[in-house]
Amino acid sequence: MLRLSHVTKTFNKGTVTEKRALTGVDLTLNDGDFVTVIGGNGAGKSTLLNMIAGVYPLDSGVIELDGKDISRLTEAQRARYLGRVFQDPMRGTAADMQIVENLALARRRGKRRGLAWGVTKDERPEYPELLARLGLGLESRLDAKVGLLSGGQRQALTLLMATLTEPKLLLLDEHTAALDPKTAAKVLELTEEIISERRLTALMVTHNMTDAIRLGNRLIMMADGRVIYDVSGDEKKSLTVPDLLRKFEEVNGSALDNDRMLLS
Numbered sequence: 293m294l295r296l297s298h299v300t301k302t303f304n305k306g307t308v309t310e311k312r313a314l315t316g317v318d319l320t321l322n323d324g325d326f327v328t329v330i331g332g333n334g335a336g337k338s339t340l341l342n343m344i345a346g347v348y349p350l351d352s353g354v355i356e357l358d359g360k361d362i363s364r365l366t367e368a369q370r371a372r373y374l375g376r377v378f379q380d381p382m383r384g385t386a387a388d389m390q391i392v393e394n395l396a397l398a399r400r401r402g403k404r405r406g407l408a409w410g411v412t413k414d415e416r417p418e419y420p421e422l423l424a425r426l427g428l429g430l431e432s433r434l435d436a437k438v439g440l441l442s443g444g445q446r447q448a449l450t451l452l453m454a455t456l457t458e459p460k461l462l463l464l465d466e467h468t469a470a471l472d473p474k475t476a477a478k479v480l481e482l483t484e485e486i487i488s489e490r491r492l493t494a495l496m497v498t499h500n501m502t503d504a505i506r507l508g509n510r511l512i513m514m515a516d517g518r519v520i521y522d523v524s525g526d527e528k529k530s531l532t533v534p535d536l537l538r539k540f541e542e543v544n545g546s547a548l549d550n551d552r553m554l555l556s
């Protein structure tokens with residue numbers, strides 16, 4: 293469903309700050325793959341997701357989604373097919389709009405907005421049920437401005453919005469890293485539920501190695517702009533954190549250098 297072929301990206305080419313972030317990445321995701329992504333500091337994890345989303349143009353390589361070359365589509369054009377949740381809970385929602393208005397906007401993602409983008413009478417009754425499953429009491433606060441919500445509530449809402457129109461691919465970039473442990477666990481549980489219920493295909497960057505092993509059917513490890521380890525099925529399920537650290541050192545030639553990963 294998603295195929296990256298020889299994807300390369302260098303930032304600030306030709307300057308003293310030149311940095312090669314991705315080096316010839318080849319990666320194929322099958323329908324329904326839920327892939328966790330781990331790696332060292334600056335390994336290229338966020339860049340990988342940003343390149344798929346069209347945030348930066350490719351230097352070389354091809355990105356295909358369902359057999360269609362999307363390499364030249366703009367970020368806005370790709371947004372039609374993608375759901376995204378970032379680390380920062382402030383990014384995915386509009387603070388000065390109501391919860392119900394945010395949901396209505398998410399529902400219209402990829403459609404022409406025209407004049408009638410406002411919340412329709414028909415759709416309003418659908419939202420309390422959707423919100424109730426978050427278990428955060430938002431179902432009784434449809435008209436509240438999103439800016440009044442906590443970070444965790446906002447992130448849960450962002451997840452709901454990112455998956456409302458069944459994206460072809462869900463991109464999660466450390467989406468629970470800024471939340472307190474209890475809220476992070478809740479948002480992760482929701483993530484897992486939504487992905488498995490809707491059989492979504494997803495890429496989730498995490499610095500938590502235990503989560504990376506526990507969640508999803510496949511795990512990739514990145515170092516220096518490359519995918520250095522790709523494991524799935526029973527082999528993935530039986531992994532331990534020491535196995536991952538050993539694997540990293542074995543393939544990369546030096547110990548894993550991600551402070552947040554080692555601390556989590």
Ligand SMILES: Nc1ncnc2c1ncn2[C@@H]1O[C@H](COP(=O)(O)OP(=O)(O)OP(=O)(O)O)[C@@H](O)[C@H]1O
Nearest residue numbers: 303304311313331332333334335336337338339340
């Ligand atoms: N917009 C940008 N401009 C310049 N350099 C960038 C940009 N985005 C990323 N980089 C550089 O590219 C490299 C890969 O960064 P990236 O954010 O993808 O790593 P990461 O694996 O997500 O790291 P971390 O776990 O530390 O967040 C880093 O050296 C980073 O400084």
